[in-house]
Amino acid sequence: MNESLAKSVEIERHDIERIYRSLRQIRRAEEEIARVYPSDKIKSPVHLSIGQESVAVGVCDVLRPDDVVSPTYRGHAAYLAKGAPMRGLFAELYGKATGVAGGKGGSMHLIDMTHNVTGASAVVGTTIPIAVGFALTFKRMHNDRVAVAFFGDGATEEGVFAECLNFASLHKLPILFVCENNFYAIHTPITRRWATQRLCERIETYGIPAHCIEDGDVFKLRETAGGAIARLRRGEGPEFIECRSYRWLEHVGPNEDFDAGYRARSEQEPWLRNDQVVRVGALLPPDRRAAIDLEIEQEIEDAVAFAESSPFPEASALLTNVFAGQ
Amino acid sequence: MSSPGNNQRLLAYVDALREGLAQEMQRDPRVFVFGLDVDDHKAIQGSTRGLVEAFGPERVFGTPLSEDAMTGVAIGAAMAGMRPVHVHIRMDFLMLCMNQLINIAAKSRYMYDGQVKVPLVVRSMIGKSWGQGAQHSQGLHAMFMHVPGLKVVAPSNAFDAKGCLIHAIRDDNPVIFVEHRLLYFTDAYVPEEPFEVAFGKARICTRGDDITIVGISNMLVESLRAHELLLETGIHAEVIDPISLVPLDIDTIVQSAQRTRRLLVVDNAWTNCGASAEIVARVVEHASNGTPIQIKRMGYAPTTCPTTPVLEREFYPDPVKIAETAYAMARPGAAGWKPVAEAAELAYQAKFRGPF
Numbered sequence: 170m171n172e173s174l175a176k177s178v179e180i181e182r183h184d185i186e187r188i189y190r191s192l193r194q195i196r197r198a199e200e201e202i203a204r205v206y207p208s209d210k211i212k213s214p215v216h217l218s219i220g221q222e223s224v225a226v227g228v229c230d231v232l233r234p235d236d237v238v239s240p241t242y243r244g245h246a247a248y249l250a251k252g253a254p255m256r257g258l259f260a261e262l263y264g265k266a267t268g269v270a271g272g273k274g275g276s277m278h279l280i281d282m283t284h285n286v287t288g289a290s291a292v293v294g295t296t297i298p299i300a301v302g303f304a305l306t307f308k309r310m311h312n313d314r315v316a317v318a319f320f321g322d323g324a325t326e327e328g329v330f331a332e333c334l335n336f337a338s339l340h341k342l343p344i345l346f347v348c349e350n351n352f353y354a355i356h357t358p359i360t361r362r363w364a365t366q367r368l369c370e371r372i373e374t375y376g377i378p379a380h381c382i383e384d385g386d387v388f389k390l391r392e393t394a395g396g397a398i399a400r401l402r403r404g405e406g407p408e409f410i411e412c413r414s415y416r417w418l419e420h421v422g423p424n425e426d427f428d429a430g431y432r433a434r435s436e437q438e439p440w441l442r443n444d445q446v447v448r449v450g451a452l453l454p455p456d457r458r459a460a461i462d463l464e465i466e467q468e469i470e471d472a473v474a475f476a477e478s479s480p481f482p483e484a485s486a487l488l489t490n491v492f493a494g495q
Numbered sequence: 496m497s498s499p500g501n502n503q504r505l506l507a508y509v510d511a512l513r514e515g516l517a518q519e520m521q522r523d524p525r526v527f528v529f530g531l532d533v534d535d536h537k538a539i540q541g542s543t544r545g546l547v548e549a550f551g552p553e554r555v556f557g558t559p560l561s562e563d564a565m566t567g568v569a570i571g572a573a574m575a576g577m578r579p580v581h582v583h584i585r586m587d588f589l590m591l592c593m594n595q596l597i598n599i600a601a602k603s604r605y606m607y608d609g610q611v612k613v614p615l616v617v618r619s620m621i622g623k624s625w626g627q628g629a630q631h632s633q634g635l636h637a638m639f640m641h642v643p644g645l646k647v648v649a650p651s652n653a654f655d656a657k658g659c660l661i662h663a664i665r666d667d668n669p670v671i672f673v674e675h676r677l678l679y680f681t682d683a684y685v686p687e688e689p690f691e692v693a694f695g696k697a698r699i700c701t702r703g704d705d706i707t708i709v710g711i712s713n714m715l716v717e718s719l720r721a722h723e724l725l726l727e728t729g730i731h732a733e734v735i736d737p738i739s740l741v742p743l744d745i746d747t748i749v750q751s752a753q754r755t756r757r758l759l760v761v762d763n764a765w766t767n768c769g770a771s772a773e774i775v776a777r778v779v780e781h782a783s784n785g786t787p788i789q790i791k792r793m794g795y796a797p798t799t800c801p802t803t804p805v806l807e808r809e810f811y812p813d814p815v816k817i818a819e820t821a822y823a824m825a826r827p828g829a830a831g832w833k834p835v836a837e838a839a840e841l842a843y844q845a846k847f848r849g850p851f
Contacts (some may be wrong), residue, residue, distance in 0.1 A: 237575075269608075269610075270606060270607050270608040270610070271608035271609075272608075273605060273606055273607075273608050274606045274607060274608065278606045278607065280607040280610050280611070281610070282607075282610045282611060287571075287574065287611075288603060288606065288607040288610070288611065290598065290599065292594060292598050295567070295594060295595065295598060295599060296567075296599075297564075297567070298563070298564040298565070298566070298567025298568045298570075298571060298595065299567050299568075299570055299571035299574065299599065300571060301564070301567070301568050301571060302567060302568040302569060302570060302571020302572040302573070302574070302575060303571050303572070303574070303575045305568055305571070305572050306571070306572045306575035306576060306577050307575075309527075309553060309577070328563060329561075329563045329564045329567065329594075332559065332561035332563060332564030332565075333564045333567075333568075335559055335561065336558070336559060336561060336564055336565070336568065339559070489609075490604050490605050490608055490609045491604070491605055491643050491644060492604065492644065492646075492668050493604050493609075493612040493613075493614075493667035493668050494666075494667050494668070
């Protein structure tokens, strides 16, 4: 991406600032999580999106506040990209009462319905039909809201994914399926899981337009998602985007794992050179970028302090919200 | 059940289900009903008949054979503000829904700390006879009782079928609604107007001092027949219908069992880790006056349900077996007593001529 390409897809300066802010915010928040993690103050497994931020940012940037996104257990990025609060995220990771789920959900069950971020699940693929249920409701209510289901390449192997594609297409539901393909399900590569790599072709047999963004380019993804969302609002039925990306850290936890033997560091090199945080940041004047960076540092610092100083839940919270209306 | 009164008429269980559903759909536009074959000419044995004509295909629609996804869709719609009723013509098919029901529906209120609610009703029917066999006859309610966050209700008659269904639809939690195929034929006096049967309140169906019999789902009907058979021996059984299994009104059962000092729990399910095990355990835990209570459970034979009628008869409890068991508990050491088998045959069993 360079200035001329940015112009060719009609990216305005304020768009670039907003996209950079979101990318950088997620990157720095997760780096901070990784920094804090060895202190054991975070009592939650963390599946970090470092290196994959552009998927959540490119899609969420074209959504309205009343659109719904459904993140995965690797969901900090989608949560933040949709505008959900940094404080609630950190407090949740710390297990504090002020977390978005009162300390009952942790990193794998983030939610913020005030920003239309539906709850994440630790069971792969499980939230895809939940997002379809929101889309069904939007259609029934005859509004033009849309739902976005984020999921990984592993989830496309679950039967429920195929069931959802069929049902959403049959009923022309306003849902965007976004597959974040980082080539590994935990440690098992796609080559040992997929009979063929022709994912988009598979999706198209359901009558669903399928797009592939091969290089993680946030502007390309944003443009593709924007077109799909506009068609969804017109009632033209679901669409699918495969976003190839690469996980820089281990499946779960704050560290690299290139010494584990299941993947080579050389795989990461093209993605490092193509780091969207750096590339988009380079499009901004240095003083403007520095100002944004400073704001993000302050926001994260504030969120960490908030999490540290917040109380743990009272023991009585153990049995609240087992049922609604209790 | 209440006695016949104003605006009450004899109504079959199946018609009570349909009436309750239709009245709730009329009252609340957020209610919709879907599932395999809810809109075909058989209309889930009649329990959804006429609904698509009355409310249109947006609110009454059949689905692909995708129980896993459809359950998730129902949960998502419920979180988004709708009140779905998801129908399964056999309870066995709920095994295809378990991930969504257990990992999402039951837990969302809790793991998202109250940010969402899941007002979902999952209707499912237990089959019996005419060769339903291994995978069309299972009463699996105990599996759902095990997990916090789900309500489980098993109405045994038309009055409760309507009142419980209306209550389930208005409840803000996921409700596993357990129906029984043979009960569809049974009549009871049911008010015409909408009404609710609240969960967590058992009903004492017959008063007696000699033994407490708890009957679940259709086993309540069979226990009531056993009660009639026992009367000829002078044994008066107190027959209790728990109606809802989660929440469970254990107090009513404990009070009765402490008085009769004998408790027989008859479930339309296996006894191992079943609803009968839970009821017995809670009675033992809650009984407080030091009176020893003699306890017995009845349920499916500990094997898979066979299809041939000869073996199937052995598989299930029936009024004769229940009465014999109760007699042996209430008259220890007395000579054996066997009611006339023909007198114990239930009309609802005779009516069922299959295939489903």
